[in-house]
Amino acid sequence: MSAIEIQDLTKTFGTKIAVDQLSLAVPQGSVFGFLGPNGAGKTTTLRILTGLARPSAGQALIFGVDISKNLQEISRRIGYLPENPAFYGWMRAREYLNFCADLFNLSAEERNERINTLLDFVKLNDVDQQIQNYSRGMKQRLGLAQALINNSDILFLDEPTSALDPIGRKEVLDMIADLSKSKTIFFSTHILSDVERVCDRVAMLDKGRLVIESDLETLKNDYIEPVFTLEFDGSPDLFTKLLAGLIWVVDVQTHKQTIVVRTNDLGTAQRELPKLVARTSLPLRRLEVGELSLEDIFMKVLS
Amino acid sequence: MIAFLKKEFKEIFKTYRLWVIPLIFLLIGLSSPASAKFLPDLLEGQLKAEGVVLKLPEPSDFEAFVQYFKNLTQLGLIAIILLSAGLVSDEKAKGILAQVLTKPVSRPAIVLAKWLAQGSWLILSFIVGALGCYLYTLALFDKASASRFLYANLFYLPYLLLIFSLSLAISAAMRSQMATALIAFVGFFLISITATLGQNYARYSPAYLANLSHKALSKSVSFSEATWPIATTTSLIAIFLIVGIWVFSRQEV
Incomplete structure (x- = not known):
């Protein structure tokens, strides 16, 4: 059984279609990257999956249970970190987690142990100030802790790193990587490097519609298009002229002394490019073979 | 429900609500006998300086208490609307409730806990203000009818709770504190004019x-x-709460 199953999910606001007949399945134990540009419908989908919004059509199932029919049961198995976690500013971290534990009716023993573990995990154990004085990164970490108070099976994370500085981002991503060992994580973002780092499966959304759904490896293999970067000591114009008209060359881009060559035939390019360099007698500083980044794939899929 | 009640009482004791609400009532309670006592003297003095001789009757505890209830209606109820307009709507607008509502909570419990906790604090503050008014009246006028003042307060208290419930119910249904306050003022005005219908x-x-x-x-x-x-x-208190909870329970937060 999938952890999350979405079938023909549609959400409209007046005449605007925010989510358009979305169908996808998230396997248990996966870290699912839910990608899309701003306004693609990611947050709306997450709000439906967490019961905060109702679908206009279609249905969403969590462990086979329809969200719209049994939200109370589902809410015991999920945790949600919104894009901008918000708290009662007058509370302290431990107080807020205690309040959340109250909502789940946790026993005193269970709650103390879990709160201590979580505060330790999100590195807020030594912080004794009101939440209203927290930095953005601290709020994000506390947000993660509150989403874990019930030892949730599924964690919904809405753009958890988008507003953080590089250190805060690394901290949160490390935590997500750690959590991925024991939970299904549904992770919406538009930061592709984050997806490459922690996700094993992705779905891309654009204008409310699913554009692609695949595991990360398959996606990269399907869209693999080797890219060669050659850097010369001096102008590469002569080399560029030699590339013109070759059938295995898809695209050539020149930036000062560097040429980026895209090819549709890796073997031929590997054999022929060094020969062409030798023919020009241009001094070569660097030759690199790379692949399309997820960002390139994303742009390619969306275009 | 218990979790939210605990949270609401904690919020009262840890925020400005702890002293602002009783202070508003206390100020109304203390200023009313003072103005009843000293305003005639001030008026006479002012008019005398302009050459007009006016002899006003000696004020009594009755004027002090009348002034108190006037001030409660003009200032106290407006303060109640402003202080309760954000109770639910503000938490919705800030996204605090969205985070909480993904947990196993009952929406009616949220509204009822606020009504019970904040309503209790309102009643306590009202008592503080009334006590202040009574004791200061006694000090200024040497006499003050405790029983008449007590009855007057007992009649007034349900009206005060109605305006609070109206504001809270609108807050549960709305997303903006400002819109809540505006609608509550209109509601308060409509309720007020029903007393003039004959x-x-x-x-x-x-x-x-x-x-x-x-x-x-x-x-x-x-x-x-x-x-x-x-x-x-x-x-009406029951109807306001039921409607507020009904709208809130069906709302996407």
């Missing part, structure tokens, strides 16, 4: 309780006269 209709009006408070200060008022306005006030 005796046949006015005696059923919740606002008639304010009239009874005034009346109770000068003569005895039987509780039977208050039965209808108390019944309509209680019913």
Whole structure:
């Protein structure tokens, strides 16, 4: 059984279609990257999956249970970190987690142990100030802790790193990587490097519609298009002229002394490019073979 | 429900609500006898300086108490609307409730916990203000009728709770504190004018309780006269809460 199953999910606001007949399945134990540009419908989908919004059509199932029919049961198995976690500013971290534990009716023993573990995990154990004085990164970490108070099976994370500085981002991503060992994580973002780092499966959304759904490896293999970067000591114009008209060359881009060559035939390019360099007698500083980044794939899929 | 009740009481004790609400009532309670006592003197002095001789009757505890209830209606109820307008709507607007509502919580429990906790604090603050008014009146006028003042307060309290419930219910249904306050003011105005509809209709009006408070200060008022306005006030409190909870329960937050 999938952890999350979405079938023909549609959400409209007046005449605007925010989510358009979305169908996808998230396997248990996966870290699912839910990608899309701003306004693609990611947050709306997450709000439906967490019961905060109702679908206009279609249905969403969590462990086979329809969200719209049994939200109370589902809410015991999920945790949600919104894009901008918000708290009662007058509370302290431990107080807020205690309040959340109250909502789940946790026993005193269970709650103390879990709160201590979580505060330790999100590195807020030594912080004794009101939440209203927290930095953005601290709020994000506390947000993660509150989403874990019930030892949730599924964690919904809405753009958890988008507003953080590089250190805060690394901290949160490390935590997500750690959590991925024991939970299904549904992770919406538009930061592709984050997806490459922690996700094993992705779905891309654009204008409310699913554009692609695949595991990360398959996606990269399907869209693999080797890219060669050659850097010369001096102008590469002569080399560029030699590339013109070759059938295995898809695209050539020149930036000062560097040429980026895209090819549709890796073997031929590997054999022929060094020969062409030798023919020009241009001094070569660097030759690199790379692949399309997820960002390139994303742009390619969306275009 | 218990979790939210605990949270609401903690919030009262840890935020400005702890002292602002009692202070507002206390200020009304203390300023009313003072203005009743000193305003005639000030007026006479002012007019005398302009060459007009005016002899106003000596003020009594009655004027002090009348002034108190006037101020409660003009300032106290407005303060209640402003202080309760954000109770739910502000938490919705800030995204605090969205985070909480993904947990196994009952939406009616959120509203009812706020009504119970904040309502209790309101009643306590009202008592503080009334006590302040009574004791200061006693100090300034050497006499103050405790029983008449007590009856007047007992008639006024349900009316005060009605305005609070109205504001809270609108707050549960709305997303903006400002919009809540504006609609609550309109509601307050509409309820107020029902007391001016003529005796046949006015005696059923919740606002008639304010009239009874005034009346109770000068003569005895039987509780039977208050039965209808108390019944309509209680019913309206229940209706406001039910409608507020109903809208909130169906709302996407």
